[in-house]
Amino acid sequence: MLDHFGYVVTVFLMVAGLFIVIARGNLIKKLIGLSIFQTSVYLLYIVPGKLIGGTAPIISPQFSVYSNPLPHVLILTAIVVGVATLALGLALAVRIREAYDSIEEDEILMRDQTADASEGVNT
Amino acid sequence: MSIAAHLPALQVVLPLISAPLAVLLRRRDLAFWMVTAAAWAAFATAIQLWLQVAAGGTISYHIGSWPPPWGIEYRIDRLTSFVLLLVSGMAAVMLPYARSSIEREIPQESHYLFYAMFGLCLAGLLGITITGDAFNIFVFLEISSLATYVLIALGRDRRALTAAYQYLIMGSIGATFIVIGIGFLYLTTGTLNLADMASRLRGVESSRPVLAALAFLTVGISLKLALFPLHQWLPNAYTYAPSPVTAFLAATATKVSVYVLIRFYFSVFGESLVYERLPLPQIMLGLSLLAMFGASFIAIFQNNLKRLFAYSSVGQIGYITLGLSFDSVxxxxxxxxxxxxxxxxxxxxxxxxxxxxxxxxxxGAVSPAPTSPKGAGRREAAVPSNAREAATPHTFDRLAGLAQRMPLTCFGIVLGGLSLIGVPGTAGFISKWYLILAALEQGQFWLVGAILLSSLLAVAYVWHFIEVAYFRAPPVGQVARKEAPLAMLIPAWLLIAATIWFGLDTSVTVGTALDAARQLMDKAQ
Structure with a gap:
């Protein structure tokens, strides 16, 4: 169990994040869940990249064990993507709040349905 | 070095650069010409690459001259060049259309942002297709997806916002699944180059991380390509997005996702793992049939023309994945x-x-889009009844007798519908012909019946449109002929003409596809 501590945390965050996205009706909370879900992937990549006792990969006669730098670089990109997604999601939530006066999914759905009913749209 | 050697990089870089330039130029005409020129250049590049690959075989381009597997490789085989042709060609045709279409749909001061997003979306889709690097696929996927969410949210109806939000949640989950899958593959093989990954996977295919990677990638990509039970984001997104966005997404975004699925199945995991050791073909077959029947059946009962064809898209994707389930050329x-x-x-x-x-x-109902920034944010409150009416012009009761007023438009939709049904002489017939050939080859005669039967459902939903547009009396006092502006009709009819052309002359489409299929199957064995 302790050997796989990093993976246990990763899986916990992954499942917790996904659960929040599915179970919560609040648009902001959904985005927080999505962020947690994405963060778990950062750990999935970074944990195996680090070797205990390993050093930065600059070749020198003093060291023989090096960490892999590539996962960190990849995840730097993934973090940027995550930030952009979160920012866009929040911006959409603001616009939805302006248009519907609510950020609760079921209320928004209800308002659309009453609007549809008055238009005769079959959804 | 000459420019010709760098065509693979230019294919992505040109649209990518056009997007920030469009933002800097700000003037909407300049932004339009900037992105359109980039799209046309991308189309010309794609044609050139297609010819090169057809003549000289697979092209491998090393970004920054770093050789693979260390550097990023752009790899163009027959299938890649074919998808590049589709994506860039669609953008080249649809941008001129978008110019006159968004006049009515998007506030003028954000036109330049529309073009910038369109350029980014195009660059992302081309990047996904051309790259031979697994992590690159994820990055380009997110570039195109983020641009897509914005484009959908630009729709005039407020439901465009919720549709974009829903797509953002589902799309991000899909992309994260894909990146988890790529992560497992990277942890197993230590490489991100797809070709290198495939060779290192030989022998460890059945290990658990590889199977987990396959599962995550399949689910993630299926979300993106709207395979039947994972399609919930699609109908709303297509219905409420601005029309050029709907057209571009329907023509390219889901198709590129299918391409990624094919790429991973055949070029990375290999046919023997996917098709022989796992029950994936059976699952794929079942879901495809559900899509072909379920989604087409739902389409028949839609009261909104755009939503009808959105569900039809889900059904048609079923035919594409059905072809994948056969494991034959x-x-x-x-x-x-x-x-x-x-x-x-x-x-x-x-x-x-x-x-x-x-x-x-x-x-009066369609006034030019509101111009003040406030009006853009609070569009519902500012123009209550008229804007709402303008946003839902596609409900069937408003389309009664449309053929008298817009004969060219209606006839075009009917011709396109014939292709969806698969009538001989249209492009759709060719694809169904090969599907049926593949089914007969494996002796699955009931499947032939299923393909034909599901085509009848397509007849039903296309007929729904014909019945309303041709056989219902138009509302009193609205009989004046008024077609859409030529700038919108010409691109649309160009594509309709292409549908007929590729139904009669199949040397380009079937020729390339057959070559690409053989190439994929050979490599997979």
């Missing part, structure tokens, strides 16, 4: 050809539907 050919043919036909239909919104508008 003919099946794969059917998938690739249908990916192309359906892209063209559905793109044309959505372009024409966008024209209806213009023609059907009673004077």
């Amino acid at each position: 003919n099946g794969l050919t059917a998938s690739i050809v249908h990916l192309f043919n359906h892209g063209i036909a559905k793109g044309a239909i959505f372009l024409l539907i966008g024209g209806i919104a213009v023609g059907i508008a009673t004077p």
Whole structure:
């Protein structure tokens, strides 16, 4: 169990994040869940990249064990993507709040349905 | 070095650079010409690359001259060049259309942002297709997806916002699944280059991380390509997005996802793992049949023309994945050809539907889009009844007798619909022909019946439109002929003409698809 501590945390965050996205009706909370879900992937990549006792990969006669730098670089990109997604999601939530006066999914759905009913749209 | 050697990089870089330039230029005309020029250049590049690959075989381009597997490789084989052709060609045709279409749909001061997002979306889709690096696929996927969410949210109806939000949640979950899958593959093989990954996977295919990677990638990509039970984001997104966006997404975005699925199945995991050791073909077959029947059946009962064809898209994706489930050259050919043919036909239909919104508008209902920034944010409150009417011009009760007013538009939609049904002489027939060939080859005669029966459902939903547009009396006092502007009709009819052309002359589509399928199957063995 302790050997796989990093993976246990990763899986916990992954499942917790996904659960929040599915179970919560609040648009902001959904985005927080999505962020947690994405963060778990950062750990999935970074944990195996680090070797205990390993050093930065600059070749020198003093060291023989090096960490892999590539996962960190990849995840730097993934973090940027995550930030952009979160920012866009929040911006959409603001616009939805302006248009519907609510950020609760079921209320928004209800308002659309009453609007549809008055238009005769079959959804 | 000459420019010709760098065509693979230019294919992505040109649209990518056009986007920030469009933002810097700000003037909407300049932004339009900037992105359109980039799209046309990308199309010319794609044609050139297609010819090169057809003549000289697979091209491998090393970014920054770092050799793979250390550097990023752009790899163009027959399938890649074919999908590049589809994506860039669609953008080249649809941008001129978008110019006159968004006049009515998007506030003028954000036009330059629309073009910038369109350029980014195009760059992302081309990047996903051309790259031979697994993590690159994820990055380009997110570039195109983020741009897509913004484009959908630009729709005039407020439901465009919720549709974009829903797509953002589902799309991000899908992309994260994909990146988890790539992560497992990277942890197992220590490489991100797809070709290198494939060779290192030989021998460890059945280990648990690889199977987990396959599962995550399949689910993630299926979310993106809207495989039947994972399609919930699609109908709303297509219905409420601005018309050029709907057309572009329907023609390219889901198709590129199918391409990624094919790439991972055949070029990375290998046919023997996917098709022989796992029950994946059976699952794929079941879901495809559900899509072909379920989604088409739902389409028949839709009261909104755009939503009808959105559900029809989900059904048509079923045919593409059905071809994948066969594990034969003919099946794969059917998938690739249908990916192309359906892209063209559905793109044309959505372009024409966008024209209806213009023609059907009673004077005053479609006023030029609101110009003040406040008006953009609070559009519902600012223009209550008229804007709402303008946003839903596609409900069937408003389309009664439309053929008298917009004969060209309606006839175009009917021709596109014939291609969806698969009538001989249209592109859709060719793809169904190869699907049926693949089914017969494996002796699954009941499947032939299923394909034909599901085509009848397509007849039903296309007939729904014909019945309303041709046989119902138009509302009193609205009989003046008014087609959409030529700038919108010409691109749409160009695609309709292509649908007929590729139904009669199949040397380009089937020729390339057959080659691509053989290439994929050979490599997979």
